[in-house]
Amino acid sequence: MNEEMLKTLLQSVKLGSCSPDEALQELKDLSFENLGFARLDHHRALRTGQAEVIFCQGKQPEHIITILTHLGAKSQNVLATRLEPASAEKVLLHFPNAHYDSLARCLLLNPLAEPTISGRILIMTAGTADLPVAQEAYLTARYMGHEVDTLFDVGVAGIHRLLVQRELMDRAEVLIVVAGMEGALASVVGGLVEQPVIAVPTSVGYGAHFQGLAALLSMLNSCASGIGVVNIDNGFGAASLASAIIRRISK
Known part of the structure; x- marks a missing residue:
């Protein structure tokens, strides 16, 4: 929207021929x-x-x-x-x-600011190899103004590492679970908590994992309910979805 168009729109609001809500709707489609x-x-x-x-x-x-x-x-x-x-x-x-x-x-472009939106996101990984995707989710969530906790290397190969972290899981509004291999961590977490769980399959694993396809299919077929799944290695998409959920709740 150029300056002249903006002036015209503001004048319409002043004269009453356009309501503030109508003006906002017009701005949403531009520019x-x-x-x-x-x-x-x-x-x-x-x-x-x-x-x-x-x-x-x-x-x-x-x-x-x-x-x-x-x-x-x-x-x-x-x-x-x-x-x-x-x-x-x-x-x-x-x-x-x-x-x-x-x-x-x-x-x-600028250093991370303090969180501006109430509501906590917890980002979890099954293993250390999943950290690049988890870190993408972390930076995205922080960029969007959220408080973020992290819990790394709590995969099902040593499930006791996860079970002692119930307090941390319980205080989050949304959980992002990042896992490669067979992607089982998302299903386990989904069976433990009442909050929305966003599962992120990663392209980590041995030959038959097919660059993350095995984890993706496992997460899609989870027997735990309340789990949403984003694309392989899509930490950004997971954080964006978590942000949308929390912002909607805060409204």
């Missing part, structure tokens, strides 16, 4: 910024509650830098996901104060 190679959705947060995030896989570093510059001009913070270290080096030359996490392959 984007055309960079030629990308069309940036500056009003996504207004429509959905979650701002546009840069998915860096397949993008040239120069394009990422330009998108960060334009999104950063309209937002206090920007999240970029799946940013490989080689590309991150070039990006950080332009944004030396940005925070890059090489494990999660995520970049935050």
Whole structure:
């Protein structure tokens, strides 16, 4: 929405020919910024509650830098996901104060702020090899303003490590369970808690796990109820769903 259109809309609200709610609805459908190679959705947060995030896989570093510059001009913070270290080096030359996490392959334009939304998310992993996906979920949830707890390496091969953590599980509003191999941890957790459980299969395991397909199918076939499943290695998607659930509850 350009300046002239915004002035017209505000004038309509003043004159009473357009209600504030109608104006808000119109703003939700606008606007984007055309960079030629990308069309940036500056009003996504207004429509959905979650701002546009840069998915860096397949993008040239120069394009990422330009998108960060334009999104950063309209937002206090920007999240970029799946940013490989080689590309991150070039990006950080332009944004030396940005925070890059090489494990999660995520970049935050500004350091993480204090949580702004009540309601806690717990991110759990079956094993240490699942940490990159869990860290992506962690940074995404923190970026979106949530309090986040973590509980790592509590897989079913040593189930006693999980069972002593009931207090930590009980105080979370949503649990994200990240697991590879056969993905059994999600079903176990789903059978222990009353909160929503978001399962994230990872591409971790031996040959027959088929790059995470075995864990995905196991989670989809869980005999525990109340479990939702996102795509393989999709820590970002899991955190986004958890955020949507908590924000809706808080309304």
